Amino acid sequence: MRLLNSQGGCRLWHQRLQCVALVNKACFPRAFTSRHYSTSHLPNHGHDPNVEATRNIGIIAHIDAGKTTTTERMLYYSGITRRIGDVDDGSTVTDFLSAERERGITIQSAAVTFHWPPFHEGQPTKSDSPRHLTPHTINLIDTPGHADFTFEVLRSLRILDGAVCILDGVAGVEAQTEKVWTQANYYNIPRIVFVNKLDRDGAAFNRTVKEIGSRLRGFPAVCHIPWWEGGKGRFTGVGDAINLCALKWKEGGDGKTIQKFSLDELSREDPSLREELIKARASLVEGLCEFDEQLLETWLECDDDTLAVPPQVIRDSLRRCIIDGSGRLIPVFAGASFRNIGVQPLLDAVDDLLPNPTERPSSEVSVGEKRGSLSDLLDGKLSLASSWSKHLSKKSSSATSIIAQIEACALAFKVVNDPRRGVLVYIRVYSGSLKRNAALWNTNLHVTERAQRLLQMQASDAVEISHISAGQIGVIAGLKHARTGDTLISYPGVNPKTGPPAPLNMLQLRPIDVPPPVFFAAIEPHSLSEEKNVAEILANLLREDPSLHVNTDEESGQMLLSGMGELHLEIARDRLVNDFKAKATMGNIEISYRESVLSATNPHRVVFDRDIAGKKGKAGCEATIQPLEDATQASDYTVTRDGNSISINIPTSWFGEEDEGSSLPKELPLATVREALVNGAVAALARGPRRSFPMHSCHVTMKFDPSTDLFGSDTSPAALSSAARLSVQAALKEALDGDNIALMEPVMNVVISCDEGSLGAIVHDISSARGGHVLSLESDGSEDSASELPAIDPKRIYAPPDPFASSNSSDAAGPGQARQVHARVPLKEMVGYLKHLRSLTGGRGTFIMSVDKFERLSGPREKAM
Numbered sequence: 012m013r014l015l016n017s018q019g020g021c022r023l024w025h026q027r028l029q030c031v032a033l034v035n036k037a038c039f040p041r042a043f044t045s046r047h048y049s050t051s052h053l054p055n056h057g058h059d060p061n062v063e064a065t066r067n068i069g070i071i072a073h074i075d076a077g078k079t080t081t082t083e084r085m086l087y088y089s090g091i092t093r094r095i096g097d098v099d100d101g102s103t104v105t106d107f108l109s110a111e112r113e114r115g116i117t118i119q120s121a122a123v124t125f126h127w128p129p130f131h132e133g134q135p136t137k138s139d140s141p142r143h144l145t146p147h148t149i150n151l152i153d154t155p156g157h158a159d160f161t162f163e164v165l166r167s168l169r170i171l172d173g174a175v176c177i178l179d180g181v182a183g184v185e186a187q188t189e190k191v192w193t194q195a196n197y198y199n200i201p202r203i204v205f206v207n208k209l210d211r212d213g214a215a216f217n218r219t220v221k222e223i224g225s226r227l228r229g230f231p232a233v234c235h236i237p238w239w240e241g242g243k244g245r246f247t248g249v250g251d252a253i254n255l256c257a258l259k260w261k262e263g264g265d266g267k268t269i270q271k272f273s274l275d276e277l278s279r280e281d282p283s284l285r286e287e288l289i290k291a292r293a294s295l296v297e298g299l300c301e302f303d304e305q306l307l308e309t310w311l312e313c314d315d316d317t318l319a320v321p322p323q324v325i326r327d328s329l330r331r332c333i334i335d336g337s338g339r340l341i342p343v344f345a346g347a348s349f350r351n352i353g354v355q356p357l358l359d360a361v362d363d364l365l366p367n368p369t370e371r372p373s374s375e376v377s378v379g380e381k382r383g384s385l386s387d388l389l390d391g392k393l394s395l396a397s398s399w400s401k402h403l404s405k406k407s408s409s410a411t412s413i414i415a416q417i418e419a420c421a422l423a424f425k426v427v428n429d430p431r432r433g434v435l436v437y438i439r440v441y442s443g444s445l446k447r448n449a450a451l452w453n454t455n456l457h458v459t460e461r462a463q464r465l466l467q468m469q470a471s472d473a474v475e476i477s478h479i480s481a482g483q484i485g486v487i488a489g490l491k492h493a494r495t496g497d498t499l500i501s502y503p504g505v506n507p508k509t510g511p512p513a514p515l516n517m518l519q520l521r522p523i524d525v526p527p528p529v530f531f532a533a534i535e536p537h538s539l540s541e542e543k544n545v546a547e548i549l550a551n552l553l554r555e556d557p558s559l560h561v562n563t564d565e566e567s568g569q570m571l572l573s574g575m576g577e578l579h580l581e582i583a584r585d586r587l588v589n590d591f592k593a594k595a596t597m598g599n600i601e602i603s604y605r606e607s608v609l610s611a612t613n614p615h616r617v618v619f620d621r622d623i624a625g626k627k628g629k630a631g632c633e634a635t636i637q638p639l640e641d642a643t644q645a646s647d648y649t650v651t652r653d654g655n656s657i658s659i660n661i662p663t664s665w666f667g668e669e670d671e672g673s674s675l676p677k678e679l680p681l682a683t684v685r686e687a688l689v690n691g692a693v694a695a696l697a698r699g700p701r702r703s704f705p706m707h708s709c710h711v712t713m714k715f716d717p718s719t720d721l722f723g724s725d726t727s728p729a730a731l732s733s734a735a736r737l738s739v740q741a742a743l744k745e746a747l748d749g750d751n752i753a754l755m756e757p758v759m760n761v762v763i764s765c766d767e768g769s770l771g772a773i774v775h776d777i778s779s780a781r782g783g784h785v786l787s788l789e790s791d792g793s794e795d796s797a798s799e800l801p802a803i804d805p806k807r808i809y810a811p812p813d814p815f816a817s818s819n820s821s822d823a824a825g826p827g828q829a830r831q832v833h834a835r836v837p838l839k840e841m842v843g844y845l846k847h848l849r850s851l852t853g854g855r856g857t858f859i860m861s862v863d864k865f866e867r868l869s870g871p872r873e874k875a876m
């Protein structure tokens with residue numbers, strides 16, 4: 012037995028920090044001495060960082076699995092914080108909003124940068140060392156677990172190179188974990204799993220590992236097994252099947268003192284753990300060999316002795332098996348963050364197993380309608396629109412030379428209103444290097460802004476940096492426009508109004524669809540004079556969170572805020588009133604229904620002719636509305652907005668043969684005309700004629716014929732938008748007068764987790780009282796899952812026995828067996844459902860839901876509304 016750290020523990024963080032490194036004896040015989048790291052000489056962050064030693068990772072899980080608790084420990088052990096923050100007393104770094112601290116949940120994803128292992132001056136780095144011995148820059152995104160914030164999770168996922176999925180060792184694989192796991196599969200994100208809370212009564216590592224195979228549908232490669240004191244007692248540490256050792260944490264300490272036991276030492280300390288560890292090693296090697304021939308060869312060279320396979324060979328094999336992000340093999344680690352157990356080896360695994368940015372596939376981009384990879388675009392392999400090539404031939408330049416001038420391409424993945432620093436825009440740079448003071452073209456908003464200050468966030472501190480290079484995450488302070496989800500391009504000599512040459516000015520990284528809002532509430536400023544201020548605050552809130560929407564009723568001027576769930580809007584209200592100090596009240600949260608047309612209207616032509624802001628405005632256009640399902644694509648320009656589609660028809664003679672907009676006035680190019688018409692139509696569709704709910708599932712055909720609808724310089728974009736809005740409104744009025752407007756309601760996909768004993772009552776309640784349809788009933792390991800992958804045969808899965816396996820556990824058949832009900836239920840019937848579910852299940856049932864689609868309200872349901 013060796014003590015890896017002095018009992019003195021850690022002194023102040025600006026002094027030398029003593030920290031444990033978990034080192035393998037076989038590779039590093041001298042490693043059994045304490046290692047000392049200093050955090051007082053952090054490198055000049057962001058300046059030529061070593062991209063291979065960078066990890067952009069997220070922590071994903073079900074609500075309350077312990078993401079924030081684990082993150083706090085990571086920050087502490089890396090030397091970023093001086094004390095461990097506690098979710099329960101609201102002192103965490105990553106949950107920094109007051110609303111988050113009060114509720115003890117994570118709402119916004121915050122990114123923090125730290126190093127693991129911490130830097131040590133003059134620390135030698137050997138190319139053949141395990142990765143976890145070299146300091147790595149870890150950019151960590153803490154993502155929310157509540158279903159209302161799924162969009163936040165999605166938005167974070169697309170910028171991650173790897174993820175740690177935290178499971179609650181008592182609850183096992185929960186519904187939200189499955190959902191986020193599936194989303195991570197979609198983005199092909201390499202993942203490792205940390206089974207947390209193993210200190211709690213009822214913790215079941217064995218069952219959780221089996222559920223990883225059955226519910227997450229990947230082969231669990233158990234790298235750590237729990238160490239229960241004396242086989243049945245307190246959870247004290249882990250057995251490490253990669254390094255063939257056991258690690259024991261000092262009880263009640265800050266987790267920095269770890270005792271390490273070799274297999275020999277274990278024969279005296281805990282022979283049963285030794286025996287189990289040998290089994291775990293054999294299962295790990297044998298399991299991996301099914302996926303990795305390279306390891307199989309080494310194993311054969313070791314005469315089939317699984318104990319003889321060097322740890323680094325196993326780490327390399329694990330890495331190869333997970334790097335494609337398919338989730339087919341899942342490395343599993345164990346711990347209890349709250350008791351400070353298991354976090355440092357988890358950090359080692361992040362360095363060792365998860366990929367660096369260069370090992371990930373190139374980011375997806377869209378340029379107008381065209382989609383492809385960023386690397387193909389940069390290499391000139393993405394064939395772009397014909398207008399682009401015409402533009403090129405005229406200017407006698409090549410596409411590649413124009414594209415090659417892109418200095419940097421970045422995605423704003425998070426906007427945060429920091430009380431001290433103002434608006435912070437978190438970005439990930441995908442190509443080139445984004446320099447301080449660069450002019451950035453925002454391809455979503457079509458504006459240019461200067462990146463005056465670049466920062467790197469370290470917990471609650473920020474460090475000024477001069478540039479952010481490809482693969483890195485950083486912050487731009489002081490931008491006035493950029494929103495979450497916007498793409499920013501740095502391009503030399505960019506025209507501040509039009510951006511880089513078209514169509515590069517439309518380049519978008521990893522575009523993501525914002526789900527439709529299903530709840531809304533009125534926002535009432537306390538006085539007329541407050542209206543402007545409240546509107547500005549709402550605009551700020553929307554910059555942070557694009558899944559919030561604000562509509563202002565044209566007639567009453569009332570502002571309606573809509574979002575993804577009740578909690579989502581409650582949090583928005585807290586932000587508005589408590590954080591932004593808006594003098595406003597939020598009304599009741601209500602369901603956001605939709606309206607739709609039942610049949611096609613006649614064409615309605617309108618000529619708008621009125622002064623706008625003291626200037627004459629005149630424009631005409633024609634609109635027809637029909638149900639989306641009846642629409643045939645007869646236009647060369649169709650866009651989808653908020654569940655409706657809008658086609659713009661302009662006779663091709665006005666722009667077709669030559670450059671875009673050639674026959675249109677210079678100040679009114681084709682793109683501007685289209686955008687103005689679409690904006691007008693969207694404004695009209697935001698308010699249905701029957702109950703003022705937004706229109707849905709409609710197709711609008713707009714016609715603009717310059718020979719009759721263009722009135723010289725009077726036809727401004729504002730006039731065009733007004734004409735479009737009025738013509739759509741006229742068509743909607745016709746539909747209302749003809750009794751052709753239907754109401755639609757949001758119908759949810761619901762997954763209810765319960766036990767076998769409550770299943771009957773739940774199914775009855777859903778299908779009779781709530782008008783829902785039960786789609787499937789799953790038990791643990793059932794094949795009937797939404798996942799396309801087959802469940803792993805539990806017989807193939809190794810996991811050590813649980814000392815406390817209870818009769819209630821899900822793998823025991825009977826009333827305690829875990830079941831899942833998948834159903835489609837109208838949202839209205841799900842309001843307040845959690846309370847009811849709790850009463851049906853003795854407090855144990857949980858559910859998650861997401862919008863499936865909007866459906867026409869049946870007669871009786873409409874009457875009841």
Ligand SMILES: Nc1nc2c(ncn2[C@@H]2O[C@H](COP(=O)(O)OP(=O)(O)OP(=O)(O)O)[C@@H](O)[C@H]2O)c(=O)[nH]1
Binds near residue numbers: 117209
């Ligand atoms: N016993 C025990 N409790 C833990 C452990 N880890 C976290 N907890 C507790 O579990 C609760 C939830 O922990 P959080 O860290 O807030 O979980 P989270 O996943 O960040 O939750 P959200 O942010 O709401 O998604 C808190 O009360 C923690 O103290 C653990 O290892 N053991």
